[in-house]
Amino acid sequence: MSEVYLSHNTIVSNYGFDSLAAVTNIMQEQSSLQLIEDPSILSKPVCTSRVNTEQLQEAVALLDPREPYTRLEQLLIVSLAKTIQASGLSLNERVGLLISTTKGNIDVLDAKSPFPKERAYLHTLGEKVKTFFGFHHEAMVLSNACVSGVLAIAVAKRFIHQGKYDHVFVVAGDLVTKFILSGFNAFQALSDAPCKPYDKNRVGINIGEVGTSVLVTKDSHALAKESVVLLGEASCNDANHISGPSRTGEGLFRSIGSAMKQAGVSAVDIDCISAHGTATVFNDEMESIAFNRAHLQDAPINSLKGYIGHTLGASGLVETIVGMHSLHQNTLFCSKGFEALGVSQPLNVIHKTTQKPLNTFLKTASGFGGCNTAAIFKKVTSQ
């Protein structure tokens, strides 16, 4: 089968409105998390990362919108506009659109929202984005908890292999809302300080917000300089618990094994891991067990949650995009917030941003419903 690449990409975040803004700050170990007091989303201060509203509205205005868009639609449209423009592709019948989100326009359910409640249907979000850009096909919407962003890349590849598309634009986003914060707070999982994945003094999770997009393509002439090949990917359920990860890391272990088999690589070929690392005890511990079972305990590993928080349905995609840049910059990005190992199994958590020749990275994610996804990417060297 032909190779499938990840190419042009855009991260709209608290860092700025392109991938470079996020990557440059992450390279300098700068977190975008801030303590915010906003009673409209939570009755107590919360540590989060949100896109600047004024700048977002200015960016949307430049795109000449023909109708009012929700905040999430704005995030997705601004991100996707840049990725489409960078690609130079015309949106014909060979080009697909895939949206990854867990909750979409969930904020419209709030009584104070100016938008109709029907906007909460996820296919409506798909239609808004499709119509704005004039995609030929209906949008596909994937909603598979916190693995959605990585799984969406796999889904795009599979539709390309089935011959349905030559190119798929994947765009992912979720909002920091009262809906989400109240739920995680009810689980007593939220932290009011920056999160500390894998650290023994971890304090819980931070929820963040991005709109991020990437071109997935089989065309080796449609590549950005930071492009990667998707070598293998897999997704396996824990079959254990809907809100807690498996104690044996079963689904993640199986996902990694299946992705490696498809990629034709072994543990020693993995130069670094961009893990899920939400900074909850159960998640981090499960990952340490799964990575050790997969003999990956020596691979340099980070969680990017200390930079932008957990961005839910976008997290897997934004972290993959940062991973692409990490490979091409030959730089291991520090796992922000980590000081001393706080999981039962050894992990080689990246203490400090370091230059190192890199070719291949593993991206993993895990989520509610017992889902896990692993994907392995290889750097495309200039031709």
Next chain:
Amino acid sequence: MTASYHIESHCRITEGRISKDGKSLFESAETEFSAFIKSAYKALEINYSKFFKMDSLSKLALVAAEMLLLDEHEKNMALVFSNKAGSLDTDRKHQHSIQDPDGYYPSPAVFVYTLPNICMGEISIRHGLFSENSFFICNRFRADDLFDYTNSLLGMQKAEKVLCGWIDFDLGKYDAFLYVVAKNGTFIHSKESINHLYQTQ
């Protein structure tokens, strides 16, 4: 070369009726979903106490899957579901619990069901399936995407069989159509036969 696959069995739950492979298994005049699904659970002798903790979408999915997987020995089975309303029924419940500061009582037991893929997690736990789960949202039943995605999973040997279809619960209305795609079976796995089964069963 594309291998051809087959639809092994299928189940439909809608408008007070549960059928498998075209044969009615349960019918009820009960118009309210929770009473209907509870009486079906009892009549079909499903014995799984976690059922009672689930939201409506998961109850619907669990019963439909139960009809197809009861005698199934293949555990390498992926799940590819789709619907229109996502988890909106439970989303509205969670929203109701946080709308007013005076009646603010968000519950983890409700919040966890505010994701459509949870119903696939419930089925995976019930049947011991350590396989891929994917949940797509569309405004109507779309056989072509399910067909392509299922063929891809089987072709890449990510699964031996795929349980796929439509599981929708919204504003009291319910519609479940699940089918098992395998190497062998009654119907050729094609967009036409998927649509035919969905429209006629």
